[in-house]
Amino acid sequence: MNIQAVKVIYQHEMMRTWNTIFQSIASPVLSTSLYFIVFGSAIGSRMQSIDGVPYGSFIVPGLVMLTLLTQSIANASFGIFFPKFSGTIYEVMSAPLSHFEILLGYVGAAATKSFIIGGIILATSGFFVDLQILHPVWMISFLILTCISFSLFGFIIGLWADNFEKLQLIPLLVITPLVFLGGSFYSVDMLPAFWQKVTLFNPVVYLISGFRWSFFGISDVSVGMSLAMILLFLAICLAIVAWMFKTGYRLKS
Amino acid sequence: MKNIISIKNLCKTYNTGHEALKNINLDIKEGEILALLGPNGAGKTTLISTICGLVSPSSGKITVDGFDIIKNYRETRSRIGLVPQELSIAAFDKVFETLSFSRGLFGKKPNKGYIEQLLKDLSLFDKKDNELRALSGGMKRRVLIGKALSHEPRILFLDEPTAGVDVELRKDMWKIIDRLRKSGVTIILTTHYIEEAEEIADRVGVISGGKLLLIEEKKDLMQKMGQKQLIIELKKSISSIPESLTSYDLSLSNNGLFLSYRYDTRGERTGITTLMKAINNSELELKDIQTKQSSLEDIFVNLVKESA
Structure with missing residues (x-):
């Protein structure tokens, strides 16, 4: 195992975060605060509570997930896309590094960064609403699993994209709608029966539901189902990455 | 002298169908300077990239210091430093950082003293805290050489090292190469400037159309072929x-x-x-x-x- 290499890739990626601290941390905090002001306070004060949870608190898990998903994808995809774009990837590809070590460095750093942002957003939300966390261990586990799976997904997008437009395409056109329609701001059983069924095909529903359960003990789908879906998504991403490395997809001719 | 790199029946056909290398057989001796000459598109870069692990061979076998480049990639790659043709650098990294990064990537523990000495040898020491994007083209080339040497490789590949380089840097580069050779490093460089090969190489290989047309001691070659x-x-x-x-x-x-x-x-x-x-x-x-x-x-x- 080339520990030194994993360390330098990880540190290099984390350093990028500190160098762009405003963009990396301040902007998600700001946008989340805006959500709280608009949805939590302005609109939320006129909403009735959902399953006994005040609306302002109810949206916290969804908001954390929203940011976590977009940040994980953005960090990881950019982290691998940029060296590809600038050509510096040659060095990583010619180094005595296994595929797993490359992943550990890049995806590890992207996931860490998202995890930190997730924590900051939770702390920020504490200023706006009362937070209770019924199952903290599960909460942290869901957080970590989501950070890792979606950083992996971002890594795949970064490998696949061969221009900046493609890099933005999936987060914008796929992830944002899935998150908004995944029950971030409402409970699935508030939907008409037909749309309740449709929504079950949205993987983000399971993520948000499980995560919300760890806070309030209420969920749209069973917790076991949520966990299984995250693990399934993780496994699919790992399989795709493994295939990409094996075939040298857009990395090696 | 023992062979440090041995290439047997190497072929490479790209997915586009382009046959870049046609049955290359080549032994490179430890400690020598080998110049690979050839026109653009001859297959020089493909050959180097294959040895370094950037291109997968279609068939054939390459060993570095007795290790197979695919099965024992860790052993082979840790012995090799590569200076690519393109000035590919992470624009926002600083000089000292980027050399340390390269060193770590190749599995070596940090060594501030070694990197600093390397920067001095490359006349880059006063620029060590500068961002790479602020450097001139020649300086960037030096940084790339520094990155390739940061993990103390025994074999150095220089792909078109003097393309777009001014006279002064070219002279400096020959000095560096000479010093490296004295320390026992094997150097393989590609060029289409014949004077370069003539000036510093021990042996010269000529590649054209994906074939190794000849490989000879420089002096024999000039004597034999010399009209x-x-x-x-x-x-x-x-x-x-x-x-x-x-x-x-x-x-x-x-x-x-x-x-x-x-x-x-x-x-x-x-x-x-x-x-x-x-x-x-x-x-x-x-x-x-x-x-x-x-x-x-x-x-x-x-x-x-x-x-x-």
Whole structure:
């Protein structure tokens, strides 16, 4: 195992975060605060509570997930896309590094960064609403699993994209709608029966539901189902990455 | 001298169907400087990239220091440093950081002293905290060399090291290469500047159209392939070659003031003695005589033409 290499890739990626601290941390905090002001306070004060949870608190898990998903994808995809774009990837590809070590460095750093942002957003939300966390261990586990799976997904997008437009395409056109329609701001059983069924095909529903359960003990789908879906998504991403490395997809001719 | 790199029956066909390497067989000796000469698109970069692990071979076998480049990639890659042709750098990294990054990537523990010395050797020390994007093209090239040497490799690949480099840097680069050779590093460089190969290489390989046309000690190559030219300057110009000399392979130039005679140093008989006798009898008056050794460039052009 080339520990030194994993360390330098990880540190290099984390350093990028500190160098762009405003963009990396301040902007998600700001946008989340805006959500709280608009949805939590302005609109939320006129909403009735959902399953006994005040609306302002109810949206916290969804908001954390929203940011976590977009940040994980953005960090990881950019982290691998940029060296590809600038050509510096040659060095990583010619180094005595296994595929797993490359992943550990890049995806590890992207996931860490998202995890930190997730924590900051939770702390920020504490200023706006009362937070209770019924199952903290599960909460942290869901957080970590989501950070890792979606950083992996971002890594795949970064490998696949061969221009900046493609890099933005999936987060914008796929992830944002899935998150908004995944029950971030409402409970699935508030939907008409037909749309309740449709929504079950949205993987983000399971993520948000499980995560919300760890806070309030209420969920749209069973917790076991949520966990299984995250693990399934993780496994699919790992399989795709493994295939990409094996075939040298857009990395090696 | 033992072989540090051994290439057997290496072929590479890209997905586009382009056959970049056709059955390359090549042994590279430890501690030598090997220059790979060839026109653009000859396959030089593909060959280097394959050894370094950037391109997958279609068939054939490559070993580095006895290790297979695919099965034992960790062993082979940790011994190799690569300076690519393109100036690919992480624009926002700082000089010292980027060298340390490279060192770590190749599995070596941080060593501030070594990196600092390397920066001094490359005249980069005063720039160590500068961002790479702020450096000139020549400085970026030095940084790339520094990155390649940061993990103390035993083999250094330089892909077109002097493309777009000014005279001063080129001289510096030869000094660095000379120092590396003295420390026992094997150096393989590609170039299409023949003077470069002529100046520093121990051996020269010529690649064209994906084939290794020849690999020779530089001095043998120049001796073996070297044609010489005997140039005879006349006192008075002549309009045509005198009849008594037409049996010799002579050509007239400079408005009939120069007679030149091509001969092969490999031949048992150069024909010079009889030619001189014939000239003596022809009543031509000579002003001067000189001989010229053909350069590596002439050899190269001949080879590539022959193979085309």
